[in-house]
């Protein structure tokens with residue numbers, strides 16, 4: 412397997428330009444020439460893998476309720492575009508399957524972040540990867556990541572051949588990140604921009620892992636990370652970052 416991660420990954424699609432985690436967002440990233448996108452997957456109450464970031468519906472739909480307590484048919488008609496702008500009204504929460512259809516149509520790679528609702532770490536990975544295994548063939552263009560070690564452990568069990576990425580966020584680097592990376596057999600460390608340093612990039616590379624940094628929307632910062640030899644950046648505004656990177660040449 413030769414994992415081919417591009418320098419820039421569209422975060423939640425292209426979240427600065429289209430509502431996050433929507434089919435429109437994926438199409439927008441593709442139209443911008445972006446090669447991979449990152450999407451968050453979680454399960455509805457009735458175990459349908461959907462593309463959605465938050466545990467609750469409030470921010471994106473304006474409705475109250477938790478994803479983990481709502482069946483797919485009750486989510487299906489909620490509008491997930493209007494909060495972003497009137498012109499995006501009428502968009503719905505995509506299922507993983509619908510998202511993959513659009514990704515394949517545009518020949519895009521995918522970083523699927525397993526984003527389980529609390530207590531559903533194992534089943535979210537198992538169900539999402541089971542669905543994905545039936546519709547996704549290209550191992551070079553797929554990275555499964557999570558902050559949740561239990562989810563990555565489940566991914567290791569059910570889809571050992573698919574590349575995994577260990578997400579690290581917050582304010583402090585866990586002391587045992589090397590042991591975790593080794594145990595979960597990951598190919599990448601996907602780390603928050605506040606935590607990354609040039610030394611850490613070197614440490615990650617010493618372990619033969621790739622270093623991916625989120626979420627970078629400022630071209631100056633992108634240039635700095637490029638100087639540090641960071642392998643890829645997640646960005647809501649991939650075109651801005653691309654311009655930033657190109658301008659040093």
Ligand code: G3P
Pocket residue numbers: 422449451464524556578601625645
């Ligand atoms: O996968 C990178 C990034 O998406 C992790 O944070 O909260 O945006 O899912 P979040």
Ligand code: MG
Pocket residue numbers: 449450451524
């Ligand atoms: Mg994410």
